[in-house]
Amino acid sequence: MESVEHEDTKANAPSVIDRYYTRWYRADMKGKPCEDHCILQHSNRICVITLAETHPILQNGRTIKCINYQISNGCSRLKNKVSGKSKRGGQFLTDFAPLCRITCTDETEYTIYSCIRGRLLEVNENILETPNLLLEKPSTEGYIAVILPKFEESKSITENLLNRDEFENIISKRSSAQSQPS
Amino acid sequence: MLPLKEKDKPIIQKLLSAGCCARCILRFCCVSVQAAYRKPPEETLEELQIFINDTKNDKCQDSVALDSTDEYKSKDAAESETSEDPPNKRAKLETSITDAQSEEGAAAVVKLKDGDSRVCVVCLGILQELCGTTQAVKITEAVKAGNYEFDTLVLSVSLPAQLCVREHSCWLHVKKEVREKGLVLNKDDVIQVKEAFKWIMQGMVAKELGGTAVVTKVSPFEVSVEFTHSETDADCHFLAATCPDCFKPTKNKQSVFTRMAVVKALEKIPDGKFLKHYPCPPKQPTSSCSPQEVQCLRVSVFVAGRYNKFCRSLPQTPWVIDGERRMESSVEELIAAPILSAFRADGFNFSSSGREDVDVRTLGNGRPFAMELLNPHKSRFSKEQMKQLQETINQSSDKIKVRDLQIVTREAMSRMKEGEEEKTKSYTALVWTQKPIQREDISFIDDIKDLTLDQKTPLRVLHRRALAVRQRAIHSMSTRFLDSHHFYLRLKTQAGTYIKEFVHGDFGRTNPNLCQLLKTNTDILELDVESVDVDWPPPVPE
Numbered sequence: 001m002e003s004v005e006h007e008d009t010k011a012n013a014p015s016v017i018d019r020y021y022t023r024w025y026r027a028d029m030k031g032k033p034c035e036d037h038c039i040l041q042h043s044n045r046i047c048v049i050t051l052a053e054t055h056p057i058l059q060n061g062r063t064i065k066c067i068n069y070q071i072s073n074g075c076s077r078l079k080n081k082v083s084g085k086s087k088r089g090g091q092f093l094t095d096f097a098p099l100c101r102i103t104c105t106d107e108t109e110y111t112i113y114s115c116i117r118g119r120l121l122e123v124n125e126n127i128l129e130t131p132n133l134l135l136e137k138p139s140t141e142g143y144i145a146v147i148l149p150k151f152e153e154s155k156s157i158t159e160n161l162l163n164r165d166e167f168e169n170i171i172s173k174r175s176s177a178q179s180q181p182s
Numbered sequence: 183m184l185p186l187k188e189k190d191k192p193i194i195q196k197l198l199s200a201g202c203c204a205r206c207i208l209r210f211c212c213v214s215v216q217a218a219y220r221k222p223p224e225e226t227l228e229e230l231q232i233f234i235n236d237t238k239n240d241k242c243q244d245s246v247a248l249d250s251t252d253e254y255k256s257k258d259a260a261e262s263e264t265s266e267d268p269p270n271k272r273a274k275l276e277t278s279i280t281d282a283q284s285e286e287g288a289a290a291v292v293k294l295k296d297g298d299s300r301v302c303v304v305c306l307g308i309l310q311e312l313c314g315t316t317q318a319v320k321i322t323e324a325v326k327a328g329n330y331e332f333d334t335l336v337l338s339v340s341l342p343a344q345l346c347v348r349e350h351s352c353w354l355h356v357k358k359e360v361r362e363k364g365l366v367l368n369k370d371d372v373i374q375v376k377e378a379f380k381w382i383m384q385g386m387v388a389k390e391l392g393g394t395a396v397v398t399k400v401s402p403f404e405v406s407v408e409f410t411h412s413e414t415d416a417d418c419h420f421l422a423a424t425c426p427d428c429f430k431p432t433k434n435k436q437s438v439f440t441r442m443a444v445v446k447a448l449e450k451i452p453d454g455k456f457l458k459h460y461p462c463p464p465k466q467p468t469s470s471c472s473p474q475e476v477q478c479l480r481v482s483v484f485v486a487g488r489y490n491k492f493c494r495s496l497p498q499t500p501w502v503i504d505g506e507r508r509m510e511s512s513v514e515e516l517i518a519a520p521i522l523s524a525f526r527a528d529g530f531n532f533s534s535s536g537r538e539d540v541d542v543r544t545l546g547n548g549r550p551f552a553m554e555l556l557n558p559h560k561s562r563f564s565k566e567q568m569k570q571l572q573e574t575i576n577q578s579s580d581k582i583k584v585r586d587l588q589i590v591t592r593e594a595m596s597r598m599k600e601g602e603e604e605k606t607k608s609y610t611a612l613v614w615t616q617k618p619i620q621r622e623d624i625s626f627i628d629d630i631k632d633l634t635l636d637q638k639t640p641l642r643v644l645h646r647r648a649l650a651v652r653q654r655a656i657h658s659m660s661t662r663f664l665d666s667h668h669f670y671l672r673l674k675t676q677a678g679t680y681i682k683e684f685v686h687g688d689f690g691r692t693n694p695n696l697c698q699l700l701k702t703n704t705d706i707l708e709l710d711v712e713s714v715d716v717d718w719p720p721p722v723p724e
Binding site: 087122 | 614638641642643644645646647648649686687689690705707
């Protein structure tokens with residue numbers, strides 16, 4: 001392999017997410033202020049659902065008490081199983097299907113939603129054992145779930161979502177609104 | 183002299199008046215002497231007429247006359263020789279002749295010719311004018327036009343399915359007569375139209391081609407003739423009502439009335455039912471079959487070798503997303519183009535021992551690959567010519583290089599796929615670390631041996647592979663420090679290990695991963711395959 005100069009190449013170099021994924025957002029999920037979700041869509045249409053950096057769970061030094069994938073008496077996301085190339089058997093989710101509920105030590109509880117229509121492929125079980133992953137690496141190892149949109153909907157599912165610029169606009173408006181005395 | 187017996191007479195009579203051609207009559211008399219079919223059909227017809235008219239030819243004379251031709255007789259005829267033959271049905275015979283005469287009102291020779299010009303009710307002309315020099319010339323021209331390289335060829339014939347229905351009807355027609363005579367004759371003993379056609383045509387084609395062997399069984403070069411007959415396509419249709427389970431529609435078939443399905447239905451249908459729905463003997467057609475285009479097909483040739491890929495913007499196979507081409511070329515196309523034109527093949531199937539990503543290079547001895555060349559018009563290549571072909575490929579692009587190019591057998595190709603999972607592969611990765619590193623921070627990696635990874639199917643390929651956790655082994659690693667954020671990592675791994683995911687962790691879905699080992703975020707900037715340890719194809723000595 002030839003020797004190439006790599007000084008500081010990475011400071012501004014694209015990360016894995018930058019290279020292969022498009023970031024989409026849903027702000028103030030279900031009208032709840034700041035409950036922002038981030039959807040990472042791979043070029044192969046697979047979507048990874050994560051908390052946006054601005055989500056209340058990640059603010060004010062909160063710590064997580066528990067994460068619950070049992071979203072109702074009859075339905076647990078942990079029971080989700082897919083088989084084969086065609087991912088048969090996965091739970092089919094719509095935009096507002098809950099993925100899990102996260103309770104913080106200050107007894108605040110948040111519901112994380114699917115954000116897009118698609119088949120649930122997997123949920124992140126690592127965060128059950130190590131909830132700190134969610135706090136430390138919310139957009140990589142602390143992901144919530146992986147969803148496969150229908151092939152024919154892979155373009156249209158992001159129509160209702162915010163792109164990065166739109167989301168950043170909302171965030172800056174939000175912070176300027178907060179900084180203004182009420 | 184035709185190898186016929188007294189007891190064939192009633193069959194001949196019946197078939198003649200039914201509108202069968204001379205050669206089909208020989209078939210139903212189970213004559214298996216190939217030479218008998220090669221005679222001009224007018225001559226055969228004349229002989230048949232004379233034979234059945236020869237009423238003075240009593241049984242005693244007959245057997246004497248035919249003694250010399252005994253060996254030519256079909257097995258069945260020979261076996262049943264002892265059976266008592268009742269006298270001919272003269273009345274019927276005379277009727278048929280009178281009929282013909284009244285039509286003609288002329289000399290016997292003319293009458294015979296006219297009889298022959300009628301399209302046979304069974305073979306629909308295939309053993310008549312479609313089985314002669316014109317057809318042989320047509321076949322030969324198609325072969326010559328393809329400019330094929332071959333030692334032998336095999337003829338194959340595809341006949342319209344309704345021929346089976348007509349054959350069955352005709353069989354039932356003579357079977358009746360045959361039973362009256364107490365002769366035991368099986369449908370299987372009737373010579374097939376296909377067989378007779380080949381017996382007649384093989385020699386003619388061989389002669390036209392200047393003496394090339396036209397063989398009956400196996401040859402790598404197959405020339406097929408197809409006949410259709412739209413006029414009688416509806417012949418089969420009644421079978422769908424009587425045997426609906428034989429005619430289930432399938433995706434790839436244009437018509438449910440395939441030859442196989444029709445044969446199966448005919449085996450099932452009771453004679454009575456058949457006769458109720460279909461005329462016996464079959465109705466006189468107005469036209470002969472139409473010959474379709476002659477198809478020539480040389481069996482595939484397989485070519486193998488190893489390739490290097492020196493470019494980080496070249497996919498292995500054409501990369502198409504939403505019907506749009508993503509990169510201008512591919513390894514497959516660069517290798518295939520010169521080979522395809524040298525072998526003058528119609529197409530190819532490319533396969534290799536694994537594959538690399540578009541941005542990954544393959545160095546060292548390269549990656550084994552094999553190609554099936556479809557219908558190669560040229561197939562004989564010396565070692566020298568293969569060397570030359572390899573050189574042509576290598577001159578055509580600096581993005582790839584090929585070595586050990588050789589012709590292999592179809593069986594040998596499976597060796598490559600066998601090796602795919604068990605064999606090892608070596609890589610070099612250029613790794614970035616978020617935290618600054620020093621030489622000694624990474625040296626512990628060199629001591630890690632046989633590290634087992636639990637790899638969930640990478641998100642990158644999850645859309646086309648099943649979700650699973652796969653255990654893969656990294657047999658050994660070594661590092662080369664570059665600067666405070668970069669080092670080269672050499673890995674020897676079990677085939678099927680995803681290297682990129684081992685380095686960046688794939689959202690923590692590969693465990694352990696390099697981020698965990700180094701306790702910092704790591705990313706992969708470049709990747710090279712250094713070796714694919716599969717000992718196939720064998721090296722070609724210089």
